[in-house]
Amino acid sequence: MIPAVLEQRRAGVLLHPTSLPGGVGNGDLGADAHRFVDLLAQTGFSVWQMLPLGPTHRDGSPYAALSLHAGNPMLISLDRLVEWGWLEGDKPDSTVNAITYRLDRLTQAHTTFMQRASESEIQAFETFINAQAHWLEDYALYRALRREYSGQAWFQWPAPLRDREPEALAAVRVRLIDEIAHVYFEQFVFERQWQALRTYAAERNVLLFGDMPIFVAHDSVDVWTQREYFQLDDSGQPAMVAGVPPDYFSAQGQRWGNPLYRWNRMQADGFRWWIARMTTEFRRFDLVRVDHFRGFEACWEIPAADRTAVNGRWVKTPGDALFESLRKHFGSLPLVAEDLGLITPEVLALRDNYELPGMEILQFAFDSGADNPYLPHNHRQASVVYTGTHDNDTTLAWFEDLPAERQLRVVEYLGYPHEPMPWPMIRAALASVSQLAVIPMQDVLALGRGQRMNTPGISDGNWSWRFTWDQLPPDLTERLMRMAKSYGRM
Template sequence: MTQANSILDRRRAGVLLHITSLPGGAGNGDLGADALRFVDWLSDLGLSIWQTLPINPTHPDGSPYQCLSVHAGSPLLIDPRWFVEKGWLARFDPGSTPIETERARRQAIADAFKTFQGLPESTPERVAFREFVADHQWWLDDYALFMAVREECGQDPWQQWPASLRDRWPAALAVARRRLAADVSRFEFEQFVFHTQWNVVRDYARQKGVLLFGDMPIFVAGDSADVWASRQYFDLTPEGQPRVVAGVPPDYFSATGQRWGNPHYDWAVMEADGFQWWLGRLRSQFALYDWVRIDHFRGFEAYWEIPADAATAIEGRWVKAPGERLLETALRTFARDGTALPLIAEDLGVITPEVDALRDRFALPGMKILQFAFDGGPENPYLPHNYPPNCVVYTGTHDNDTTVSWFAGLKPEEQQHVYAYLGFPEIPMPEALIRSALASDARLAMIPMQDLLALGPGHRMNTPGTLSDANWRWRFAWSQLSPRSSAIVADWIRLYGRAGDKEEEPLALQQEQRLDLKPVARPCL
């Protein structure tokens, strides 16, 4: 296997920014005009990768790592203004509070659907909708029915539904599908719109030379269409509750570990039918993204199994998983002409030689986090001098604090140690860490948007192990970008050979004219 025709075919750089963090959308960023404008900004600077968090429909806590489906797109990422442009909605009033805004977004979809249903069957959009439903039937049938029944049951988890629906008695499902036919069709329409808007953004990104890099959590939420429709693949009680749950032992983020609560897979059943569930999941991800990160890759080698009644993750144990056989099956199914799978391994946490061997067996790039680099000695694998080219370096991830805040929290002697290694004592944070990432041998350097904006406390995306209302809600504003600071980033991209085939351009003044961005009093870098 080689990395030809892959995200690592040359030195690249990109930005980690979730869709919800974009400006412009009501309540949260979405797939509207600001998504296209962000692609323009990336392309203008020579950045060729846009990494997002999972884009699936979330539970009320907003975590994109605990979703209602591994295949569906979140309706909150749909741009409601598109309905107005299509003439399917008279106007969109987002309201003034987060609750009002979310309700308005969902109502806009419902109102637009009513107009859509009144269009002639021969209308191109109606034809495209029927084709979409047919093409995605293999997952959409169960998802749309799941969402319709869940709505009818007051959004209760499926384990609390009447037993006939909880346990999917065929007669009960047939009756529910007839009774809720209009709602089922509305949820199908919702997915049709999401995928239509997503494809507009993806096609535009391709035209601009920007690849989309997604994120696939290894585990799924217990209250999801996937577990409800495919209980045989999960380790559950007869009532649908998990026997054991997922998490990780004590680590950098938590002294008691992390108890995620996801049900574990019944790997024996999955392997017996050729990992068909996983192949379907990968197929839907590869249709959305050019490259996909496997969150918690180490779970393919061994996973931390916690008794469901345990309060913390400390009581767990490691259990072997058939990751090698799964990846061999995926390689035969998706890889062509000797190229590697379009996957990147999130190999953070408790990593053993067996996990390294599994990653390397399939030529999967691993991750290096610079904020983790300065504990211990020169053998620390996150120090740039230890990087193999086949890896992705980050200043920090969505689970880290911003680099400015992280550095401010270090003791003076720890700060001196960081600068002694980096060799940039006169350069402030986060610039010193960003330049170290860009200068490294890692083929891909990813910078969180917060670090490009030099943001400090109060701007992190998530604090692991917490249910804070601040999690997953961070957004940036176009006013935080200045033409001159954008030009500086573009210079770094070229300086460290990460602009690829992008033509050399004069920067400062031309950049200021090209980007419709207002300077701010404090430059972002």
């Protein structure tokens, strides 16, 4: 019940590329990403887990992207473009708007590329466009239209464009041909830089571990172009939206707002929409986490008019038929099920029937008795253990915020460790029988309050955390290597 890539015990680090040092405004796929691969290889850790890579809305959340197939152009390394001769060197002012600066520089790079590119580079560009045309053409048109309408969502556009009337789309493709060509270039560059990073990681025996949200943003090219697969009215608005009921993270539940699927329509097509989506994920990653896995057994449907998730209801979904189709198409499925929250026997049966590892979160382990499934003595080998996830506070901050009696329970369970937090929790994760242990970079750096990546249910202040290389203690590489070796994860 373990994917082939996890047949040996491994350790990894959770870090989104935007959190890397270097780059204007956010980390990217340049030299610091390659240096991070080197750091992992030097420690004996062999997995780099990250969040979804798609282009984001203004809130920066990678879990509500503009496209399921496109890469985020903010992750493109401008320094690499300078090295390739497609961009002149530049040092931006510290007050510059990072997004505007990056987009302007990409426009400059596109102009230079079209003037100076070699014949082989032009051929590679054209090959990419042809190979990815099944999603790229619509995405480029969508991006060009969003720009023309000042960032408005597709369901706010004039009806002929909202409803994709052929004559209206044909006219726009001619009028916005330059903007469309630029989006092609952005995606070509992203793919070239991503595949270079993946090759670099593979040469150092580092696996790349991705993340796939179950749902799709309402304002996305995927919903605009394939409305038949979503529960929308004639104006493109949903009557019901996705979320989760009240839980550990929120007493009001979480109203995500994503449109829900027309599962019967997807099934009638042999789930080809999902097969195309998984093809993109497997092209980029060695292993993929499926976010909100329990939604493949039943979804929490919330009336769209409600502002909270309290009044939702569970509605069954054909997850078994979906995963059977995926297994027939791909063979083995290198997936990890995010099986957190309100998990029923039916969800566990779906996970286990398709031999998908689940998740163990140590921060969840100490709020009940010895039968708590997240305590290390209850872990399953077919699982991935974390100290915490991108949705949790850092382990040090979590521990410091526990009441005294809960802190005592933690240290008693961990054997009254002499190491300061979060190292006893990191050690517990690495010692677990779980086949893969993943530690958030904040915990690797022993960071405390104010360093989390995301606070569920809070819209502001998320997704912007970054580290610097000088935060790494001088003995960190050796310390992690000794631990990886001690617990059989080299």
